[in-house]
Amino acid sequence: EAQVTQNPRYLITVTGKKLTVTCSQNMNHEYMSWYRQDPGLGLRQIYYSMNVEVTDKGDVPEGYKVSRKEKRNFPLILESPSPNQTSLYFCASRKGVGLRAGQPQHFGDGTRLSIL
């Protein structure tokens, strides 16, 4: 089954303790992206990647890192989490990149992070 898988689904942690949220897709998609969803603000893009070793900032990249060492994986790293990063995070993937890539994005089920 074609899917985007995020882990963990839920995490409660403390300020400053490094954490990684993994994202994996099995559709051989070139494009992957991370979003955060906050009440009243909708989804905002954190980082995206157009292919292996190619990443770029989205709308709200501060406090986050990503890597794309393999096509299927796109982990989100919070080096020193703070309470304002408490949010619902979504990973997404899409076939193709650029102007010709008018393709829909496939989303994971989300990771709810609470930073105390």
Added chain:
Amino acid sequence: SQQGEEDPQALSIQEGENATMNCSYKTSINNLQWYRQNSGRGLVHLILIRSNEREKHSGRLRVTLDTSKKSSSLLITASRAADTASYFCATAPYQTGANNLFFGTGTRLTVIP
């Protein structure tokens, strides 16, 4: 911000009625997409309309796009209780090569059986 804005923020209708949601945006776009989100789940793609298209249909869904007004609407006909969800529009701005997708804040639709 380049985010779209949906209107209304919340909509409650009876089963069988039609539901219309609107989206306004600010910049020239490559395409506009509508997504659905059930509570606690990820977003599911519904329909994509390109900047050179004016109307698109998919099953009970009808999407219109007016680039001169920078607005789009999503119509769900003959609504069902299972249509209860949040609906988001997302714009792919032309200048960023469709690699950035900007989501609105969503319309929460409740369909009463």
